[in-house]
Amino acid sequence: MRALTHGLTRRSIVLLAVLLAVLVALPLFAGDYLITVLILILYFAYVGQAWNVMMGFAGQLSLGHALYVGLAGYLAAFLFKDYGVGPWIGLLAAIPLTMAAGAIIGFLALRFGVTGVYFAILTIAFAEFARIGFDHLDIVNGSGGLFLPVVQHDQSDLWLLRGPPTMFYYVILAATVVALVLSRLLLKSRIGYFWLAIREDEQAARATGINTFRYKMAAVVISAGMTAFAGVFYAFYYNNLFPEQIFHISRSIELIVGPIIGGLGTLIGPIVGAFLLTGLSETLTSALGAVGLDLPGARQVLYGICLLFVIIALPGGVWPWLARRLGLGEPR
Amino acid sequence: MTLLSIQGVSKHFRGLTAVDRVDLDVAAGEICGVIGPNGAGKTTLFNMIAGELKPDTGTIVFSGERIDGLSSDKVCRLGIGRTFQLVRPFPGLSVEENVIVGGLLRRSHVGAASERAHELLRRLDLYDKRAQTASSLTLPDRKRLEVARALATDPKLLLLDEVMAGLRPTETDRLVAVLRELNSDTGMTIVLIEHVMRAVMALASHILVLHHGAAIAQGVPEAVVRDPAVVESYLGAESVA
Numbered sequence: 001m002r003a004l005t006h007g008l009t010r011r012s013i014v015l016l017a018v019l020l021a022v023l024v025a026l027p028l029f030a031g032d033y034l035i036t037v038l039i040l041i042l043y044f045a046y047v048g049q050a051w052n053v054m055m056g057f058a059g060q061l062s063l064g065h066a067l068y069v070g071l072a073g074y075l076a077a078f079l080f081k082d083y084g085v086g087p088w089i090g091l092l093a094a095i096p097l098t099m100a101a102g103a104i105i106g107f108l109a110l111r112f113g114v115t116g117v118y119f120a121i122l123t124i125a126f127a128e129f130a131r132i133g134f135d136h137l138d139i140v141n142g143s144g145g146l147f148l149p150v151v152q153h154d155q156s157d158l159w160l161l162r163g164p165p166t167m168f169y170y171v172i173l174a175a176t177v178v179a180l181v182l183s184r185l186l187l188k189s190r191i192g193y194f195w196l197a198i199r200e201d202e203q204a205a206r207a208t209g210i211n212t213f214r215y216k217m218a219a220v221v222i223s224a225g226m227t228a229f230a231g232v233f234y235a236f237y238y239n240n241l242f243p244e245q246i247f248h249i250s251r252s253i254e255l256i257v258g259p260i261i262g263g264l265g266t267l268i269g270p271i272v273g274a275f276l277l278t279g280l281s282e283t284l285t286s287a288l289g290a291v292g293l294d295l296p297g298a299r300q301v302l303y304g305i306c307l308l309f310v311i312i313a314l315p316g317g318v319w320p321w322l323a324r325r326l327g328l329g330e331p332r
Numbered sequence: 333m334t335l336l337s338i339q340g341v342s343k344h345f346r347g348l349t350a351v352d353r354v355d356l357d358v359a360a361g362e363i364c365g366v367i368g369p370n371g372a373g374k375t376t377l378f379n380m381i382a383g384e385l386k387p388d389t390g391t392i393v394f395s396g397e398r399i400d401g402l403s404s405d406k407v408c409r410l411g412i413g414r415t416f417q418l419v420r421p422f423p424g425l426s427v428e429e430n431v432i433v434g435g436l437l438r439r440s441h442v443g444a445a446s447e448r449a450h451e452l453l454r455r456l457d458l459y460d461k462r463a464q465t466a467s468s469l470t471l472p473d474r475k476r477l478e479v480a481r482a483l484a485t486d487p488k489l490l491l492l493d494e495v496m497a498g499l500r501p502t503e504t505d506r507l508v509a510v511l512r513e514l515n516s517d518t519g520m521t522i523v524l525i526e527h528v529m530r531a532v533m534a535l536a537s538h539i540l541v542l543h544h545g546a547a548i549a550q551g552v553p554e555a556v557v558r559d560p561a562v563v564e565s566y567l568g569a570e571s572v573a
Contacts, residue, residue, distance in 0.1 A: 190436045190445075197433045200422035207382060207416070209408035209437040209485050 006188070012328045023173055027166045035165045039237070041278040042172040043230065048258040048270030049179040050226035055256070056265035057187060058219035059199030061116070064105075064123030066251035067130050068098040068224045072231025073241050074134065077146050080160075080236075087161045087236050094228040101126070102224030106217045124249060131247035145242040148235065161236040168237050175229055176271065184267050186222070195219055199265070261310055263317025272319045280306055335360040335521050336381070336489060341390030341400070342545075343376050350376040352545035353390070358489070358538070363515055363522045365536030365553070367529075369566050372542040374525045375417050378491050381523075382414045383407035395488065409437065413487030415478040417494050417525070423467035427458055430466050430477055434484030445484070452480045455510055472499045476507065483514070490514075492524040496531045508534045529567070533557075541566065 005013060027035060047069065054060050075097055076090030085093075105126050109119045135143040156163035161171070186192050194215045197205040206212050235241055245251070262273025284299050284306075314321050336358040343351040351373040358364045366374050379385040381392055383404035392400040399407055408414075413434075421430050428449055435445030453459040456476045461469065466477060475495045482490060492511075496504050508531050514520050526532045532539065532553070539556045541549040543565045549556050556562055 189442060190440055193429065193433050193436055193442065193445075196425055196429070197422050200424050201420050203384075203404075204416070204420040204422065205433075206403065206405040207384070207408060207414055208434050208481060209405050210433075211405050 009328055011326070015326070015328070020177070027169060032165060035169050037278060037282050039165060039169050039172055041274045042169070042176045043233065043237075043274075044255060044258050044278060045271040045274035046172060046176045046179050046233075047227060047230040047255045048262070048274055049176070049183055050223050050230065051256055052259045052265065052270050053183060053186065053226065054219045054223035056259060056269070057183075057192060057199065058195040058216055059202075060216055060219055061120040062123045062220075062223070063120045063249070063252050063256070064125070064127035065223075065227055065255055066247050066249065067101060067123070067127040068227035069231040069234060069251065069255075070127075070130060070134070070241070070243070070246040071101055072098050072228035073235035073246055074140055074146065074231075076232040077148055077235040077241055078140055081146065081148060086159055087232050088159065091229060091232045094232055095225045098224040098228040098231070099221045102220045103217065106220035110213050110216050124252070127247050127249065127252055131243050134243035134247065137243075140241075143243060145240055147241075148239040150239050161233075168233075172233060175233070179226060180267060180271070182226070187267065191215065191218060196265075257307070261307065261318060263319035266317065266319050268323070269317050269319040272322065273317070276310075276318060277307075333360045334358070335362075335395060336523070337391075337393045338377075338381070339391050339393075341377070341380060341387045341392060343373075343380060343385060343388055349545050351380070351387075351542075354540075354542070354545075354547045356540050356547070356550070358521060358523060360488075360521055361515070361519045362537055363511070363524070363535045365532040365539045366523060366525045366542065367527070367532060367539060367566065368542035371544075372566075373545040374542055375493060376545075377542070378414065378493055378523075378525060381407075382412060382491060408485055408487075411486075411488035412491060413482035413485045413489070414491040415475065415482055415493050415495055419471065419474045419478055421466040421469075421474055421477050421481065423465070425466055426462065427453065427464055427466055427469065427477055428462040431480045431484045434481040437485045448484055449480070452483050455514075456480045457506070472503060475499075479507075487520065489521045489523065492522065492526075494525055494527060496526055496528040499528075501530070504528060504531050505534075507531070511535060529557075 026038065047065070051062060051065050054062050072094035075094045076087050079085035079090045079093065080087060105123060109122050114122055134140065140146045151162050156167040158167065194210050197208065197210060198212050198215060202212055258273030258277050259270040260273065261276060262271065263269030281303060284302050288299055310318065334357050338354060338356040340353050340355060341351060342349065342353050354377060366377065368374055376385065380387045380400065383399065383402050383406065386401045390400070391398060394410060394412060397410065399410065422433065428446065431449035431452055432442065432445045435448040436442065439445045439448065450459065453462055456479060458473065458476055458480060461473065466474065469477060479492065479495055496507060499507065511522060512535065515522055524535065536553055539550060539553050540547055541556060541562050548561045548565060549559045557567060
């Protein structure tokens with residue numbers, strides 16, 4: 001418990017508690033539309049947090065995290081549909097699967113000295129292999145997609161992840177909190193210090209006795225394992241999986257924008273980034289709808305311009321700036 | 333007892349012979365200075381001891397174990413800590429965090445590592461700057477920070493690559509005193525590359541002089557600095573006086 005709060009100012013703890021209380025109470029007031037937007041935000045906060053462990057902490061760029069989302073989603077959905085295995089048991093199978101996939105990619109890259117952008121390209125390649133492979137994998141209906149039976153949304157069945165949006169909201173909220181706590185515990189422990197050292201200067205990290213291969217592998221594997229939950233959640237929330245969607249490179253890219261905008265390597269950055277991005281996207285949609293502007297692509301262009309300004313104005317991300325503004329000290 | 337034994341070590345970079353069949357024995361508890369003009373091969377020799385480069389010929393034995401060709405992290409775990417000539421602390425981490433990283437090599441808890449870090453930062457006069465990011469420090473401070481980080485790995489042998497460069501004379505004397513203290517308190521062996529002769533003469537009990545990669549002299553400081561070949565190639569006539 002001490003490790004969890006050590007070094008945090010009183011102000012940060014109070015602020016986090018208030019934020020959490022608001023999020024817990026929100027479904028009492030919010031309508032269905034707001035709930036679905038919040039689910040999307042928290043989904044990106046969760047998966048951004050998982051990606052941040054690898055890139056933000058250990059400095060290893062992955063542009064293929066859609067691979068882990070897709071593998072986990074497919075495995076859990078397949079087990080549920082064909083064998084009646086519940087999603088939580090499915091998750092227990094999906095975590096080792098994604099970790100193994102991460103370990104294979106990490107091993108191939110790190111063992112043979114593929115680093116930096118070349119490593120990133122390798123991660124893209126594996127996600128693409130999976131996309132094309134699943135297109136032809138008949139056991140999960142190939143490019144036709146895998147569908148979960150949709151049921152009436154009145155009863156919440158937490159064990160089978162069947163229920164109304166509010167249930168999904170609380171599930172992803174809890175997961176986001178768990179990911180935040182886990183990330184903080186990792187960052188404040190020995191492995192976290194070693195990751196930061198590797199991110200800052202790999203050669204100097206080795207000269208300080210750090211087995212950089214082992215710790216980079218650990219970052220890839222832990223990040224992949226954390227991402228598994230996002231895949232299972234995705235499958236049971238949307239009830240459909242298409243290789244062309246879930247493994248697509250745009251999926252890998254959209255999940256990394258949040259942590260970058262929010263503040264790479266920070267704990268709160270991925271959450272702040274997810275709120276900003278999804279919030280911005282939804283605001284633009286309704287604003288454009290309100291003024292009646294119906295040009296194709298107008299929303300994306302405006303979205304891109306907004307991101308551009310954020311990156312120019314706050315290259316370190318929004319959270320470090322916000323934390324200083326709020327007088328919270330510790331930017332990480 | 334010999335802690336570090338270097339025998340017939342050479343390194344070539346394409347046509348250039350950077351280090352040419354150098355022998356050096358360093359006794360446990362000794363402070364050894366490596367001097368010589370720029371480009372003499374001092375840092376290359378260091379990089380071979382520290383596992384950054386693999387020697388083309390020769391052997392390096394540390395506490396009875398062959399270490400030439402081992403990776404730098406293994407060498408560090410065996411008990412050799414180093415600083416870099418072109419300093420490279422972890423720039424985005426705080427001064428304190430830099431040293432904690434070193435301390436965690438042989439300690440599994442951050443609490444214990446940060447205790448050790450504070451102790452070392454006090455010794456090296458960096459305690460008041462512990463919360464600053466390393467990149468905001470002046471060059472002399474960054475050099476001292478690297479010394480602290482290397483010390484935090486609890487080395488049996490410390491390799492210092494020009495840590496006195498850029499220090500004012502009073503700061504040099506202070507760092508010399510700190511190194512002496514570490515050497516006498518813990519029996520830590522030190523090999524230092526240094527241009528600041530004031531520091532070398534104050535610390536070293538043995539000096540190796542490199543010139544064009546070859547060892548042109550070695551022995552006790554008083555004899556080495558009077559060696560005509562050393563005066564000719566490196567020190568210049570006026571420095572002997």
